[in-house]
Amino acid sequence: MQRKQTIVSPSLLSADFLHLQDSVEMINQSDADWLHIDVMDGVFVPNLSFGFPILEAIRPVVKKPLDVHLMVVNPMDYLDRLAALQTEVMTIHYEVSQHLHRSMTAIRAKGVKAGVSLNPHTPVSMLEDVLEVCDVVLLMSVNPGFGGQSFIKRTLHKVETLRAMIDRQGLNTLIEVDGGVNEATGQALVNAGAGALVAGSYVFKHRSPQEAIRILKHRE
Numbered sequence: 071m072q073r074k075q076t077i078v079s080p081s082l083l084s085a086d087f088l089h090l091q092d093s094v095e096m097i098n099q100s101d102a103d104w105l106h107i108d109v110m111d112g113v114f115v116p117n118l119s120f121g122f123p124i125l126e127a128i129r130p131v132v133k134k135p136l137d138v139h140l141m142v143v144n145p146m147d148y149l150d151r152l153a154a155l156q157t158e159v160m161t162i163h164y165e166v167s168q169h170l171h172r173s174m175t176a177i178r179a180k181g182v183k184a185g186v187s188l189n190p191h192t193p194v195s196m197l198e199d200v201l202e203v204c205d206v207v208l209l210m211s212v213n214p215g216f217g218g219q220s221f222i223k224r225t226l227h228k229v230e231t232l233r234a235m236i237d238r239q240g241l242n243t244l245i246e247v248d249g250g251v252n253e254a255t256g257q258a259l260v261n262a263g264a265g266a267l268v269a270g271s272y273v274f275k276h277r278s279p280q281e282a283i284r285i286l287k288h289r290e
Contacts, residue, residue: 075287075288076256076260076264076265076266076267076286076287076288077103077104077244077246077265077266077267077287078101078102078103078104078266078267078269078283078286078287079102079103079104079105079106079137079246079266079267079268079269080097080100080102080105080106080268080269080270080273080274080279080283081106081108081248081268081269081270081273082094082097082105082106082107082108082120082270083106083108083119083120083270084270084271084273084274084275085274086274090124090128091128091131093274094128094131094132095131096279096280097132097134097283098131098132098133098134099280100279100280100283100284101280101283101284101287102134102283102287103134103135103266103287104134104135104136104137104158104159104266105132105134105135105136105137106137106138106139106248106268106270107120107125107136107137107138107139108120108139108141109121109125109138109139109140109141109142109148110141110142111141111142111143113142113143114141114142114143114163114165114166115141115214122151125138125155126155129155129156135157135158135159136152136155136156136157136158136159137158137159137161137246137268138152138157138159138160138161139161139185139187139208139248139268140160140161140162140163141163141187141214142166143166144166145160145162145163145166145167145173146162146173146176148160149176149177149180149182150180152182153180153181153182157182158182158183159182159183159185159205159206160177160182160183160184160185161185161186161187161206161208161246162177162185162186162187163186163187163188163189164186164187164188164189164192164196164197165188165189165192167186170186170200171199171200171203174186174200174203174204175203178203178205183205183206184203184204184205184206185204185205185206185207185208185246186200186204186206186207186208187207187208187209187210187214187248188207188208188209188210188228189210189213189214190210190211190212190213190222190224190225193228194207194209194228194231194232194235195231195235197232197235198235201235201236201239201241201243202239202241204243205243205244206243206244206245206246206266207232207243207244207245207246208246208247208248208268209225209228209229209232209245209246209247209248209264210225210248210249211225211247211248211249211250211251211255211259212248212249212250214249219249219250220250221249221250221251221252221255222249222250225247225249225259226258226259226262229245229247229259229262229263229264230262230263232245232263233245233262233263233264234263244265244266245263245264245265245266246264246265246266246267246268247259247264247266247267247268248268249268251267251268251269251272251286252269252272253272253282253285253286256269256285256286267286269282269283269286272286273286
C-alpha cells in the first residue's frame with residue numbers, strides 16, 4: 071500500500087526554552103516540513119510565548135519554513151515583520167478578524183501563505199465565503215494558549231465537514247490541525263482529510279523526537 075506523506079509542523083512551544091537552538095537544529099535535521107511558532111499576547115489567550123526578539127534570534131539557524139500562528143488581538147500589526155523574516159505561513163484567528171477577506175488578501179500580497187485558525191467552539195461553516203482566499207485553515211483541537219492538552223474528538227467531524235466544503239468549491243486549501251496530536255489522533259485526522267499536523271508534546275517528549283516526526287509524516 072502506498073504511504074501518504076503529511077506535512078508535519080513541530081511546535082516550538084513544547085521545546086526546552088533553555089536550549090532552543092538545540093531544538094531547532096533537531097528539527098532542521100528531521101523530516102519535518104515546517105517549524106510551528108505560536109505567538110501569544112496574553113490577551114487573546116491567557117499566556118505569553120515567543121516575541122520578535124526570539125523569532126529574530128532563531129531565524130538565522132532555522133532551515134525549515136516558518137509556520138507562524140498568531141494568537142493575538144491585532145494580528146495584522148505583525149504582517150510586515152513576519153514577511154521580512156520570510157515566513158511561509160501566517161495564521162490569524164477568525165475570532166479576532168473583523169475583515170477576514172481583506173486580511174487574507176493582504177497576507178497573500180506580501181508573498182506569505184494566508185492562514186485562518188478556528189477555536190474549538192467556532193464552526194467551519196463560518197469560512198464558507200472566504201475559503202477561496204485561504205491557503206491554510208488551522209483547526210484548534212484544544213483550547214489555545216497552553217501545550218499538553220487533550221485532543222477534542224469533535225475536531226474529527228470538523229475536519230470532515232471542512233474537507234467536503236473545500237472539495238465542493240474545487241480548492242486546494244490545506245487543513246492543518248493543532249492540539250493533542252499524536253500517533254493515534256494524527257492517523258485519525260489524516261483519514262478525516264487533514265493534510266498538516268502540528269505536534270508539540272508528542273514530538274518533544276518522545277524518546278526520539280525525529281522518530282516521532284517520521285511517524286506523523288508517513289501514514290498508511
